[in-house]
Amino acid sequence: MERLAADLATMVRTPLHDSHVAAMRRVGQDKTYAKGEMVVNPGDPMDHFIYIEDGELELLDPFTMQRRVQFTLGPTQFLGEIGFLSGSRFSMPMRAVQDTRALVVERETMLRLMSEIPEMSDIIITVFAARRRRQLEQGDSSLTIIGAEEDRNLARIAVFASRNRIPVRLIPLNTEEAEEEAQACALMPSEPVLVFGKEHIEDPTPAKVARILGLDLAAEVDHVYDVVIVGGGPAGVAAGVYAGAEGLSALVLDDLAVGGQAGTSSRIENYMGFPTGISGADLCWRGEVQAMKFGTRFAVPRRATALRRDEDGTFCITLDNGSEVCARSVIVSTGVQYRRLPVEGLEEFEGAGVYYAATDLEARYCKGTEVVVIGGGNSAGQAAMFLSRTAKHVHVLVRGPSLAASMSDYLLSRLERDPAITIHYNTQMTALHGGEQLEGVTIHDRTAAQDWRVPSRAVFVMVGAAPNTGWLSGLVELDDKGFVQTGDAAGAASPYETSHPGIFAVGDVRAGSVKRVASAVGEGSVVISKVWDFVNE
Numbered sequence: 001m002e003r004l005a006a007d008l009a010t011m012v013r014t015p016l017h018d019s020h021v022a023a024m025r026r027v028g029q030d031k032t033y034a035k036g037e038m039v040v041n042p043g044d045p046m047d048h049f050i051y052i053e054d055g056e057l058e059l060l061d062p063f064t065m066q067r068r069v070q071f072t073l074g075p076t077q078f079l080g081e082i083g084f085l086s087g088s089r090f091s092m093p094m095r096a097v098q099d100t101r102a103l104v105v106e107r108e109t110m111l112r113l114m115s116e117i118p119e120m121s122d123i124i125i126t127v128f129a130a131r132r133r134r135q136l137e138q139g140d141s142s143l144t145i146i147g148a149e150e151d152r153n154l155a156r157i158a159v160f161a162s163r164n165r166i167p168v169r170l171i172p173l174n175t176e177e178a179e180e181e182a183q184a185c186a187l188m189p190s191e192p193v194l195v196f197g198k199e200h201i202e203d204p205t206p207a208k209v210a211r212i213l214g215l216d217l218a219a220e221v222d223h224v225y226d227v228v229i230v231g232g233g234p235a236g237v238a239a240g241v242y243a244g245a246e247g248l249s250a251l252v253l254d255d256l257a258v259g260g261q262a263g264t265s266s267r268i269e270n271y272m273g274f275p276t277g278i279s280g281a282d283l284c285w286r287g288e289v290q291a292m293k294f295g296t297r298f299a300v301p302r303r304a305t306a307l308r309r310d311e312d313g314t315f316c317i318t319l320d321n322g323s324e325v326c327a328r329s330v331i332v333s334t335g336v337q338y339r340r341l342p343v344e345g346l347e348e349f350e351g352a353g354v355y356y357a358a359t360d361l362e363a364r365y366c367k368g369t370e371v372v373v374i375g376g377g378n379s380a381g382q383a384a385m386f387l388s389r390t391a392k393h394v395h396v397l398v399r400g401p402s403l404a405a406s407m408s409d410y411l412l413s414r415l416e417r418d419p420a421i422t423i424h425y426n427t428q429m430t431a432l433h434g435g436e437q438l439e440g441v442t443i444h445d446r447t448a449a450q451d452w453r454v455p456s457r458a459v460f461v462m463v464g465a466a467p468n469t470g471w472l473s474g475l476v477e478l479d480d481k482g483f484v485q486t487g488d489a490a491g492a493a494s495p496y497e498t499s500h501p502g503i504f505a506v507g508d509v510r511a512g513s514v515k516r517v518a519s520a521v522g523e524g525s526v527v528i529s530k531v532w533d534f535v536n537e
Contacts, residue, residue, distance in 0.1 A: 046088060078127075
């Protein structure tokens with residue numbers, strides 16, 4: 001609550017300087033909104049920067065159309081939140097409380113102005129970021145999910161929103177609030193639904209949500225970028241920051257969320273500069289905002305399925321929706337994904353008790369139940385520590401006799417000291433039980449040569465690492481495990497260049513990488529100098 005209060009204070013008390021307003025006046029236009037007039041509606045594009053010179057605007061509840069928060073916007077303040085940088089859409093309605101006069105600047109013009117005046121950019125981004133944090137903490141959004149725990153499809157939408165820091169209202173089914181929302185939208189109160197504003201979204205998917213919110217507008221099929229970065233983990237985001245800072249037009253693609261596997265880490269304690277730790281999602285989100293400040297674009301959910309190089313040297317990436325994006329160079333930062341366990345029925349429970357990430361959303365499903373975490377790496381250890389706050393008990397299953405070689409010592413020590421966590425060595429999960437939802441698992445102890453059962457509604461699989469390289473279409477050399485060869489191993493002149501000129505690889509997907517967040521960030525930062533050289537030859 002203290003941080004929320006500080007954010008709200010920032011929103012109210014951080015005015016632009018007179019010189020900033022004068023600069024906007026030279027490129028903007030005056031506009032007047034009459035008392036009671038809607039200034040923005042949910043789904044409207046953030047294609048203009050609106051600076052209030054006189055009057056007052058209020059944020060509305062999208063269902064009741066009454067004032068949502070006690071704060072209003074008045075003279076010297078401006079509309080919008082961090083989505084303005086990427087050209088997404090408004091998620092909440094705003095209305096003029098009284099006749100209001102504003103200075104309006106087109107988005108592209110405003111972004112150029114912000115790049116020319118860093119002090120103005122810092123103020124605007126600070127306020128925008130604070131507003132997004134407030135939306136996330138308060139659930140202020142026109143995007144509402146009723147019954148996510150009852151519907152796997154809606155659960156995937158909730159995960160997509162959570163991973164991408166999209167404000168969303170999560171309302172349990174069969175509650176008074178759910179009935180009120182359903183009545184406002186003329187829907188059945190007993191059915192799980194996705195609503196935007198008062199509109200029921202049929203057959204919802206993450207891609208459809210992305211379109212509604214404008215998250216996929218960055219993938220312009222008729223534009224040739226200097227570099228397309230495939231994979232939005234720490235390496236990809238760092239590459240996006242430095243590409244934008246060096247003046248390269250860059251696009252970052254990810255098939256689920258910016259942050260990658262690191263984005264699911266609840267707490268990273270050994271990253272320099274954060275002595276009290278930081279979540280992987282927060283670290284990558286800060287990088288994303290920084291990259292957008294420099295003009296780098298992001299598009300999710302966009303999965304690369306194939307890659308080719310045309311006769312003119314342009315690289316074209318085919319996406320899972322059949323469209324293409326083209327660039328003069330490509331950075332492969334697709335990382336790795338956890339392997340599926342060869343356990344019968346595993347896929348049937350994915351999203352309904354079997355998970356591959358431990359974030360705040362998954363933690364909601366762990367209250368009052370025993371939780372099983374499978375894996376022996378740092379990600380598994382961080383997940384166990386995080387889930388122990390809400391779960392009845394956490395069981396960590398390790399195939400081998402020790403964690404000394406696979407987990408950081410500080411993390412292992414904490415797991416061993418936590419009474420809410422038990423590490424089981426030489427064990428593996430052999431069966432899952434339940435109907436629509438997971439109800440329990442069978443565990444085999446190889447040392448004792450016996451089976452035992454854990455009543456659990458949540459299993460987190462964090463084992464093995466398979467590189468995401470199938471989409472490269474054989475254009476670059478891979479090692480025997482499917483990781484991308486770079487540098488000397490690929491016959492390339494620079495450490496992160498592949499066997500194909502113009503294609504670079506960084507982060508966990510690269511053969512021989514250290515598999516740590518800090519090293520991934522370093523690789524993504526360093527590679528841009530060689531990308532710049534290639535593009536500008």
